[in-house]
Amino acid sequence: MAALSSEVLSQNEIDALLAALSSGEMNAEEMKKDFTEKKVRLYDFKRALRFSKDQIRTLTRIHENYARLLTTYFSAQLRTLVRFTVASVDQLPYDEFIRSIPKMTILNVFEADPLEGRMVLEVNPNVGYAMLDRLLGGQGSSQSKFTGLTEIETMVLERVFRKSLRIYADAWKDAVPIDPVLTMTETNPQFMQIVSPNETVAVISFSTKIADTTGVINICLPHVVLEPVMVKLSAHYWLSSQKKTRDKKEMTVLQERVKKAHIPIIAELGTATISVGEFINLSSGDIIQLNTKKDSSMNIRIGTKYKFQGRPGTQGGKVAIQIDKVLDEGMEEDEQ
Structure with missing residues (x-):
């Protein structure tokens, strides 16, 4: 039976096939001829x-x-x-x-x-x-x-x-x-x-x-x-x-939305450590000594990450800061 089909037949299918061959309903020679004849398909050039x-x-x-x-x-x-x-x-x-x-x-x-x-x-x-x-x-x-x-x-x-x-x-x-x-x-x-x-x-x-x-x-x-x-x-x-077109459109939309986002920018003049008692007794005219010099760069923080360094000044009569350096990505507050 393996010569007639590449598929595996069940026992019931084998019995039905043998019964059809023995009763004359199917002719073994014709079946063999069908499988050995070349299949021809017409092609119109x-x-x-x-x-x-x-x-x-x-x-x-x-x-x-x-x-x-x-x-x-x-x-x-x-x-x-x-x-x-x-x-x-x-x-x-x-x-x-x-x-x-x-x-x-x-x-x-x-x-x-x-x-x-x-x-x-x-x-x-x-x-x-x-x-x-x-x-x-x-x-x-x-x-x-x-x-x-x-x-x-x-x-x-x-x-x-x-x-x-x-x-x-x-x-x-x-x-x-x-x-x-x-x-x-x-x-x-x-x-x-x-x-x-x-x-x-x-x-x-x-x-x-x-x-x-x-x-x-x-x-x-x-x-x-x-x-x-x-x-x-x-x-x-x-x-x-x-x-690619869809990804490009999505990226453009995302960029536009990010551009409209509001984020806090903090320019730090410096830091100092004082006791709670000193903090409580602070009054007008007192001076707190910072850990930076007057000509040193200021750290500019975006959220909790330090992003830039710059120098203080004025622009149009308002307090401003000029950015001098872009810091490495991912620098946290405690790394400064």
Whole structure:
């Protein structure tokens, strides 16, 4: 039985297997053939997988964050119920992406410095018209047929999507700082050839709901554009950068709070030892001799620790002390 499985079988499983073989329900030769045959998996070279699973997961996290930012932004802009969620993150040839979108759609081509190359934000006409209708005072309804955009409609949508691309930079900042800029708006996918047809692209699809209208928004990111920063798309790198950013923010907050803290600073002219009787009989005009000379440095204490040494004087008509020396950390009062 060990030849059939690398797992350890229980006695009941062994008995059931022997019973099935003896009754003819299972054929020993066929079982042996199944284990000796080579497992073959088809591989389509036209759909070369250029993004690892780890990188796809990172892209998913980035765009889930972007979906939340878009929901907030468009809810304020359109003043209606808006919801964006990541529906899928896939990698496929660019030609297949072009064939998967409508023949007439809204294509926002943008660049993102320091990345070299162009990317696409594709907006389904249903979603685009619903946005236009809300921005122009309507209820957020869509049209059944899309024939193109007028100059005014193009200008209105370009203004909205320019601002949405600024938000895109916020979604990427923990992984790669980018500066997205809208370069053109197109409606016919056949006129938009940003990379070669066989180039692998990552396509992030957002399920979009505006009032009662639903549709899809796609972001197309060519592998050749993201290739210089692919190492930064690993989950380990991304999560470590997030931790560094979070730690830096926490340190900044802590420093600001420490700066506002009030602490007592005491400048000691010197010390002297007298009896209780002498202390009780002190009166105006009496002199107490200190253990320091008039030209010696004064110790400056922060709480119970001596931190500085300095000289007495005046500043602006007020008593002051000039710091001459910083003492070693941790010197207690009894060490002086």
